[in-house]
Amino acid sequence: MQRPLVALKIVLVGNSAVGKSSLLLRFAEGTFAELPATVGVDFRVISLENVQGYRVKLTCWDTAGQEKFRTLTSSYYRGAHGVIMVYGIDDPESLKHLETAWLEEARRYVNNPNAVYMIVGNKSDLPTAVVPRADGRRLAERVGALFLETSAKSGSGVSECFVELVARILEAQPHVTGDGEQAGVQLEAGPYHETASCLC
Template sequence: MEDLVIDEEDIGDDPEPLFQKAAHEGAGAAMVAKEADKETAGETKSLEAPAAPGNAPEQASQVIDGKPAAKAVLVGDSGVGKTSLLLRFSRAEFVTSKATIGVDLQAQTLSLPDGKSIKLQVWDTAGAEQFQSLTSSYFRRAHAVVLVYDVNNRNSFSSLGRWMMEVDRLAPAEVVKMVVGAKDDSHGGETAVSSEEAAAFASKHGALCERCSAQDGTNVQDMFKRCAVKIVRNGFDPDGKPPKAAVSLATSTTAPKRSKCC
């Protein structure tokens, strides 16, 4: 079991939303957030504390098994398949009917081309409108942001412009960006969004681009490895010393609550 540690600055100071649960299973963990009881709100740390533009704290605040972990955040509209991608990546399984409530977190170790390995925490954030302020607070510490759309849903692709604005506003300047077309289950068949259109959007914003299928696993591992390689090229040291100021996440064996399709 891998111990997950997060810097206190990653949690924030606003006492309203709280970590409700965290679950460990092998290399994975899951978290969800809910409103705090007002009587005890002053004793807790919050997920909701966006940094002022230009004042984003430094990266590398996460620790797994005593080593620094890079942080990747999945963003995109609700229903595009972010959770399915995460579970295919972390557990090699396909789940079709889960929607994230708050935040899911899974951790994996990836092998790099140079023979080294990197600990990667992937945060699956809820895409529903009411969770967008919660999602935004996580950009600040991210080493990579994966913007996910459904290749069969043009509206989800159109929304990427809004998500990209949030990334550019709140994420570190050196963050790795990747545009991912999920649910590419036909592998070359006609889709609502063409590969060329997605590639043009990604190029415009200096992002990597990929299409994948959580259903059969096509390109899922590869997309995260591409992100990891770029993260290291940007200066992240997977063998570096962990940060001194950090707090351990509370853990539970209770799985996060979910609802309908992801």
């Protein structure tokens, strides 16, 4: 019997140059590249074959970190089931901005009261972390988010980041699987691996 398929939307936010695009590239294609700053919003559609018994069509929106694009990206929060907030462990300001800017913005525009948030400290491959792991963990505990450190360069923690977030979404939002009062989007299709961009 084929596993049921559900569709989820994830948004990645954080300062420019923290590695959001590289993180998504590593997860989607298993490769690493130093990518230029995102202009506007990019997205990828990725399939996960077995998360808590479901196949998941995961649409991941990679938002630009530059201030000039902030108003442009607000509409992409709507309908999100999860938000990954990324900082660089080499950049203390990027962690500070998660709480003072990105989290506030996400909570303003995400219209899903059961959305799951995750704080990710990227670049864990660096020999010395300017931002201690404990600082990221404390912020996550304070705002009620999941926490993980990753390295888009080495691949460490990347799959765990997305899979853990999806698993928590399925637990926190049963309507997306049809187990709650409102059935989620059910699609019958084969493997997904799409990419597109919006330069708006």
